[in-house]
């Protein structure tokens with residue numbers, strides 16, 4: 001096992017790229033058991049006219065395609081914001097080993113808030129969850145984005 005190294009900076013870069021495209025700035029990366037980033041994505045719901053095109057879903061799809069598998073055992077997912085219930089469920093379905101996320105999302109999150117997907121008995125696979133990783137930076141990106149849209 002390789003020594004721990006956070007890949008949240010790569011997820012934050014994907015979030016900033018999403019903001020530059022006019023999308024809500026959330027970014028996600030999937031890291032292989034060997035410690036390589038195999039997929040990175042930011043939100044593309046507007047660009048793709050797709051309410052499911054959250055950063056985590058796009059990153060999982062790309063990672064599964066790269067791995068040639070519908071499951072990603074031993075892989076880690078980093079995302080700048082607490083996953084919503086849809087993404088939390090997809091993370092469970094993909095058998096992600098560890099989830100690292102940044103900002104908490106009391107309004108739309110589904111991990112520590114709302115339905116708390118991983119605590120639900122129907123969640124057949126539960127990743128290890130680490131929250132608050134670079135949370136201030138992720139929150140600042142979101143605040144700046146929504147402030148600019150209101151202004």
Ligand SMILES: [Zn+2]
Nearest residue numbers: 054084086087
């Ligand atoms: Zn989501």
